[in-house]
Amino acid sequence: MDSIKPNRREFLGIVGGLAGATIAARAWAAPTEPVGRVRIGVAGGSFGAGFHWHEDPGCEVYGVSDLLEDRLQNLVNRYGCERTYPSLEAMIDDENIDAIAVFTGAPDHVRHCVAAMEAGKHVISAVPAALTLEGCAELVATKERTGAKYMMAETSYYRWPCITARRLFADGAFGVLKYVEGEYYHPMIGSDSSDLMRMPKREGGGPTWRFGLPPMLYPTHSSGFLVGVSGERLIEVSCIGTLGWDVGFLDNIYGNPFDNSVALFTTTSGNIFRCNVMWNAWHHGERAQWFGDKLSLFMDSWSGQPYALKPRDGGDVLVQPDYWPLVPEAMRYDTGHGASHPFLSHEFITAILEDREPAVNVYEAVAMTAPGIVAQESALRGGEHLPVPQFDPAPA
Template identity: 45%
Template sequence: MNRRKFMQSAVIGATAMTVAPRLAFSQSKLTKNKVRIGIIGGRFGAGFHFHDHPDCIVEAVSDLIPERLQKLKTVYKCDKSYPSLEKLIKDPKIDAVFIATGAPDHARHVIASLKAGKHVLCAVPAAMTLEECDDILNEVKRTGLTYMMAETSVWRQSMISVKKFYKEGAFGNIMSYAAQYNHPGLESLYIENGKKTWRYGLPPMLYPTHCTGFVVGLTKERLTEVTCIGWGDNDPVLRDNQYNNPFWNESALFKTNKGLSFHMEVNWKGALRSAERGEWHGDAMSVVMSHGAGSNTVLVKAGEKIVKDEGGFNVKANTVEQFTIPKWWETDMLPESLRYNSGHEGSHTFITHEFIDSIINDRTPEVDIYQALAMTAPGIVAHQSAIKGGELLKIPSFDK
């Protein structure tokens, strides 16, 4: 189809090398060069740690809002600033940029930065339309520059543990997946200085990567089909927004290229626990991530002991045990200067290192353009399905 048309507890130090050996910090791999980076976007962009990476210099910062620009200058101890991305990317000293601007601007900003010869780390999602997905991919291919998406779910401490379980074969045969991204209360960000922000009326499934990352980021499976249902309450926000979106919440059922099911919800409103979580169901073991404050991640292991269930039948009893998530940020997966806790369950220092290290060592970052689009495009099609009342739709592939 044409794209346009369409470890209960781990021995942490040693174990880190078995999870992602290519990420382990090795002084011998590094060159004397340093990546000079520009940071654009003073809200999300101020939550990263490029100034602490041994192979990175924050060359300049930028934000359209003076208060946020000052925050960037303070956080990164950087006096050089520009009033816009367009001016920053003209700086010949800058090798790479971190784009932490509003989601509708990502495609335009990424393409402009690539055209200016800069490597790009971009906040999620990669794009808002399938056409934008295609445009970014074409520009990455044309320039040969590094593109990485800053998806936090891939580097959460719990997800690093799940990667280890998967590599070890602990799940047995994976049978299905589930994920939720609940963020009620975002209405407070819908209006700023009397103007509607990009978040005003944003369709939930156009911000899908905090869920899709739990599948695509683990097995590299592709989501191939989807049916999606939306819920709305005729609120004024849903009657008048730039996206013509009538939904607060959307729930989708995806099929993967391995024939597995993936149930995913993105919810902006309701009596819901805030969560960015996944579940991986196997015939030998399942992992159920915490539902947020007051709950724990658990491992469910297939059992052999025969017990009587509440109906009086003899059944094999599975075991459920709480899982203590290792602090992977304390290990040699990171350079020593980044071994501290950070945002989104420790993911920000990992994202920082992955991007800089991929440039220094001229390698493909874990969430490259193909992974990024495989996490982004399914949500775009899912929203189309919801608008069509749950119609089953095919999801195009952007792979090589």
């Protein structure tokens, strides 16, 4: 699944030497020189100004866009690109642009990605892919009809312990991966004064799209730790939630009563995935634990829990591998979310240049997104077990 990855022999060297090992610095394969350059247009100048397009030798930031002047300036400053467009809609009309980075608000992702793909552009979309099952289906259909590359920028996928888990899974090191826990905590919706919840005064001060957002409509930071590791699909769910703070909270555009949700999923392999998404519990960040019958892996946490890889046969490994050599040198610094941003940037650009599907392609993206949409429905029905629709192509 990782295209930017150590070769098999190098990786086996890491995990094969588990007995008594600490993970040593390794001679990783350096990224190869790109053939050609992707001209990208970036829309959304808040989170979207934290990526590494301008530092990838295979990419040129051709244009930037935001509806708000200060956000537009963030993009100009970050990417050193003076060519601006009044909107994403105007930017996708420019035939010089090959790809669009859609870092607009979540309710706009499907509309913006579909418009960009219809205009002949490849797209990378911020999470979540969609907020409805219909949106998931529309993304898949548009990608299939246009032949565009679609990638979802799931940061959990390139958190370093998740890269390790993926490689361990590919090498069978877990044995049977019986149970995975994926968690995302972002205490924010409780506060009406939070910048994330309310627009700046000059914009009217009203609630943003984040206000009252059902936790399970933002599942991918958690589900990415399962789908992005084993490739399993989540096929059935029961979910419950805790009730939001007050009447003010209930007055949200989603009609959502929950501030925290916990979902239990069955996977295609008959294993269990527990998924937490919480806006109102005192914990921060994304983390996971992977339990196989031969090995378990514990991600480090805001709580202080350390990273630990524990094989059944002994030889715990308490140091993570160094993945920096997998991205070009200029991109080797952490801009947030577990140093995932340079990896997401490089993977999308490399996939376009190599004319292959990116790692978190449209099928992986909706396999991370749709289960949360059904989980929210389950929670609204008091935890009723519901099947999760699948969007993968039928086997040939």
